[in-house]
Amino acid sequence: MGADGMLESVNDAMKKEVRMLVMDTCGECAGVAVSADGLVMASEELSRGGGSAEIVEAVQRVLSRAGCSLQEMTAIGVVSGPGSFTGVRVGMAAGKGLSEAAQVRMLTVSRLAVLWEAAAAEGVVALDAGRGECYLRDADGREWLATTEELRAVAGGREVVVAEERVAERLREEGVAVRVRGLSVGDAVAPLLRMAADGGSMTLGDANYVRRESDIYKGKGTGSRE
Numbered sequence: 001m002g003a004d005g006m007l008e009s010v011n012d013a014m015k016k017e018v019r020m021l022v023m024d025t026c027g028e029c030a031g032v033a034v035s036a037d038g039l040v041m042a043s044e045e046l047s048r049g050g051g052s053a054e055i056v057e058a059v060q061r062v063l064s065r066a067g068c069s070l071q072e073m074t075a076i077g078v079v080s081g082p083g084s085f086t087g088v089r090v091g092m093a094a095g096k097g098l099s100e101a102a103q104v105r106m107l108t109v110s111r112l113a114v115l116w117e118a119a120a121a122e123g124v125v126a127l128d129a130g131r132g133e134c135y136l137r138d139a140d141g142r143e144w145l146a147t148t149e150e151l152r153a154v155a156g157g158r159e160v161v162v163a164e165e166r167v168a169e170r171l172r173e174e175g176v177a178v179r180v181r182g183l184s185v186g187d188a189v190a191p192l193l194r195m196a197a198d199g200g201s202m203t204l205g206d207a208n209y210v211r212r213e214s215d216i217y218k219g220k221g222t223g224s225r226e
Contacts, residue, residue: 017037027183030047042066080111112125123160
């Protein structure tokens with residue numbers, strides 16, 4: 001290929017639209033969306049606790065409304081948690097299954113990272129972990145499980161951003177300054193788009209549960225569930 005042909009090939013690649021199927025089943029506002037170059041073309045909310053069949057059907061509808069096929073996607077993006085064991089597992093399984101079926105790479109992003117960027121946070125963001133605990137992310141990108149006392153110490157009086165009003169109410173009662181920034185599936189598009197540009201892949205796509213399954217059932221009788 002001559003120099004002119006190589007330049008034309010590069011220009012064509014630069015002009016190619018980056019299309020992404022995005023799924024978030026981790027929180028209270030689950031959904032699927034199709035984006036093109038960072039803009040949401042179509043989206044649909046999912047019922048909390050919905051199964052794989054509901055996700056696949058919703059994917060088919062948003063792809064149809066966006067006028068795309070699954071094979072035309074640049075990547076499939078999945079919010080990998082932290083979240084409930086069932087919610088995260090269903091979303092990750094659906095994403096990996098669709099990725100394998102369409103031979104499209106899969107990317108994952110932390111829900112805490114999505115909240116951090118969507119809220120333009122500067123101090124700490126927090127997600128509910130149940131049992132009076134929260135999952136935290138700070139300006140250094142560290143993510144960890146913490147008690148309310150630890151959250152208060154880390155925040156140091158600064159505003160803490162959360163995604164759910166019920167979490168905000170609990171933290172306010174304990175003297176924490178809180179701002180609520182609700183999330184939708186479209187909020188995951190921007191961080192996933194950067195990952196796609198950086199060449200990320202599903203090799204780092206581990207599910208991020210609020211607790212490991214062994215922790216959920218620890219100390220409970222046989223067959224009992226949280």
